[in-house]
Amino acid sequence: MSKLANSILQETTKLNNGVLMPKLGLGVWKTANEQAEESVAQAIKHGYRLIDTAKQYGNQAGVGAGIKRGILENGLNRKDLFITTKVFNGDQGYDSTLRNFEKTLQKLQLSYLDLYLIHWPVDNKYIDTWKALEKLYRDGRVRAIGISNFDIEHTKTLLAHSDITPAINQMEFNPINQEKDILSYMNLKGIQMEAWSPLGGGEALSNPTIKKLATKYNKSVAQIILRFDKQMGVITIPKSTHVERIVANSQINDFTLTTEDMATIKQLDKGQRSLWYKDFAWHAGHKPNAYVDAVQTWD
Template sequence: MVPNGGKYMINENLATTEHLNNGVEMPKLGLGVWKTSNANAKESVSAAIQQGYRLIDTAKQYGNETGVGEGIREGLEKTGLNRKDLFVTTKVFNGDQGYQSTLDSIDGILERLQLTYIDLLLVHWPVDGKYIDTWKAMEKLYHAGKVRAIGISNFDVERMQDLLDHADVTPVINQMEFNPLQQQKDVLAFCQHAGIQLEAWSPLGGGDALNNPTIQEIADAHGKSTAQVIIRWDLQRGIITIPKSAHIERIEQNADVFDFELTDAEVEAINNLDEAKPSLWYEDFAWHNEDGHGFKDNVDTWDDSPVNFDK
C-alpha cells in the first residue's frame, strides 16, 4: 500500500509488537516527539504514520499534544487507517500528580490529542509523596476504559518496588533512559523479574554513542548507520524503543532496521559499552523531597501552542 499519492512507502515491519503483561500488543518501534513544536509534531507524526509507524509517544510536559493530535488525524486520513490501528502513549504531568488531579487531567489529555481513549498512560516521573496516589487514579482510569494500559517512567528499583507494594495493577511498562552507554542493568533485571516491559527513551544516546568506534565498526560491517545499529540492538534485546526525530528522512531511516541482524558477538560488544553512569539524579529535581511539596516542573511552550494547560 502506498498512501498519499505514493509519497511514502509503508514499512510493514513497524507493525510488529511486544506482548504486554495485560495482554495488550504494543509496537516494538515508535516515534518520540520530545523537544518538538506543535507544527513539527504534526508533520512528523503524520509522516510517520504514512511510513508505517503505529506507536506515537508524547507527554503534556512536551507541550505538543495538540500537534500530535493533529498529526494523528491527518495521518489516519491520508492512510485510511482507523484509530485502533495506532498505539498512542502520553504521560501524567508532574504538576497534575495526585489522585483527584490525575483523574481531572484525563479530559484535557483527550481533548488535546483529539482521542476518546489512550493506549498507554505513564506516570511521567515518580514525584515523591504523590506517585502512589497518581497510580491509584490511573488504575481507576484503566478499569473505566479510558486507557488500555498503564505504566511508569523514570522509576528506579526502589520506587518500582514501593509502587508494586501498593498497586493492584502491575505496570506494563517502565520507560527509562536506555542506550549503549546507559543500560540500566539493575532496572532491566527488576523489570524482567516483575514482568514489566522496559522501553527506551533517548535510545540513541546522543553524540557519544553515535560516534562510538565499536558501534561504527559494526555499522560499517552491515552497511548501516550507527543509529540503525543501536535501534537494532534494542530490538534484539527485547527493548521497545522510541527514537525521536523531527526530520522526515531520519524517521524513515530509523525504521530501516529489519533487513539485518546483529551477531551474538556484536550484541555483546555493545553490551560491554555500558558506562553505568547514573543520569537520573532524583535529588537534583526540585520536586524531590520527603513530603511531596514544592516540586516544580514546566510544560514546554512553543510559539504555536494553542492550548490551555490548566486542564
Template sequence: MNFKLDSTVTLNNGVKMPQLGLGVWKVNNTGASQSVQWALKHGYKAIDTAKQYGNEAGVGEGLQKGLADNGLKREDIFLTTKIFNGDQGYQSVLDNFEGQLKRLQTDYVDLLLIHWPVNGTYLETWRALETIYKEGKARAIGVSNFNIARLSDILKICSIKPAVNQMEFHPLCQEEDIKNFCDDNNIYLEAWSPLGGGAVLGDSRLKTIADKYNKSVAQVILRWDLQRDIITIPKSVHEARITQNADIYDFELNDDDIEEINGLDVEKRSLWYGDFSWSGNPEGYVDSVEVWDDTDNFNK
C-alpha cells in the same frame, strides 16, 4: 520508502504494543504534527508524547491528519502519553487527564505512564491510573523513570501491575539492575533517548559494527534494542531520519556484536536526575509544561 513495522511485544495484560515507535520530546506542536504525519506515512504504529512536552495538541493534529491521509483508524495506532508532575495526586490526575485526551483528539490512550515518581504523590497517582484503566480510557498503564525501590512501592499496593517502565536506555546507559527487576516482574522496559541524545553516534566501536552490516550506528543501536527485547522510541523531526530509523528489519546482529554493545555500558545518564532524586522541583529543573512559540496556534 514504506516499511512494515510489525514487530510487537505483548504486555502483561495481553495488549500488544509496537516495539518501535516515534518519540517527540523537545519538539514544538508544529514539528510534532509533521513528524507524526511522516511517521504514519512510513508505517509507524506507535507515537509517544507527554503533557510536559507541551505538544499533545500537535500530536493530536498530526494523528488525525495521518490517519486520514493513510486510510488508518484510531485503533491502528498505539498512542502513549504521561501524567504531568504538577498534576499528580488522585483527584488531580483524574481532573487533568480529560484535558490531555482533548488535546490528543481521542477518547482513550493505549498506554498511560506516570512521568516521574514525584515524592509523596506517586502512589496516589498510581491509584488514579488504575481508575482510568478500569474506565477504559487507557488500554495499559505504567511508569517512567522509576528505580527499583519506587517500582517496588507500586508493586506492594497495586491491584493492576505496571506494564511498562520507560527509562533512559542506550549503549552507555543500560540500567541492567532495573531491566533485570522489570524482567523478573513481567514489566517491559522502554527506552527513551535510545540514541543517547546523539552522544553515542560517534562511538568508534559502534561504527565498526555498523560498517560490517552496511548500516548506520543509529540503525545498529535500534536493532540492538529489538534483539534485547526493549521497546524503543527514537525521536526525529526529519523525514529521512524517521524512515532510516525504521529500516532495521533486514538484518540481525550476531551474538558477538550484541555482547560487545552490552559491554559499552558505563551507567552514563544524560540528564540532571542523577540517582533518581525527585522532590517535585529539583535544583536546575522547572516543574512546568514546556511552552513553545507556536502554542497559540493549537487548542490548549
C-alpha cells in the same frame, strides 16, 4: 508484497494484560507543536503506529493534529494506532490526575489512550497517582497503564501498594546507559521495558566502536543502536523530525547483530544517565538551580 513486509513496524509485543504494543515508534521530546504535527503525520504515512508524547513536552496539541492527519490521509482508524502520553509531575495526585486526564484527551483529540504513564515518581504522590490510573484502566479510558523513570526501589514500593502491575517502565536506555539491574528486575516482574533516548545522544552516536559496527553491517550508527535495543527486548521510540531518518530508523530487520557484537555493545555501558531524580525540583534531594519541572512552551 507490502513495502512494510518484514518490517519492525509490523511487530508487536504482548504486554502483561494481553494488549499488543508496537516494538518501535516515534518519540517527540523537544519537538515544537508545528514540527510534532508534521513528524507524526509523516511517521504514520510511513508505517509507524506507536506515537509517544507527554504533557511536559508542551506539544500534545501538535501531536493530536498529526494523529488526526495521519488517520485521515492514510485511510486508517483510531484503533490502528497506539498512543502514549504521561501524567505531568505538577498534575500528580488522585483527583488532579483524573481531572487533567480529560484535558489531555482534549489536547490530543482522542476519546481514549492506549498507554498512560506516570512520568516520574513524584515524592509522596505517585501512589495516589497510580490509584487514579488504575481507575482509568478499570473504566476503559486507557488500554494499559505504566510507569516511567522508576528505579527498582520506587517500583517495589508501587507494587506493594497497587492492584495492577504496571505494563511498561519507560527508562532512558541506550548503549551508554543500559540500566542492566532495572531491566533484569522488570523482566522478573513481567514489566516491559521501553527506551526513551534510545540513540543515546551525541556520545553514543559518535562512539568509534558503534561506528565500526555500522561499517561492518553497512548500516547507520542509529540503525545499529536500534537493532541492539530490539535484540535486548526493549521497545524503542527514537525521535526525529526528518522524514528520511524516520524511515531509516525503521529499517533494522534486514540484519542481525552477532552474539559477539551484542557483547561488544554491552561493554560500552557507563551507567551514564542524562537526567535523574537529583535534576528535578520536585524531588527532596534536588540541588539549587536544578532543572525546573514545567511544561515546555513552543511557538
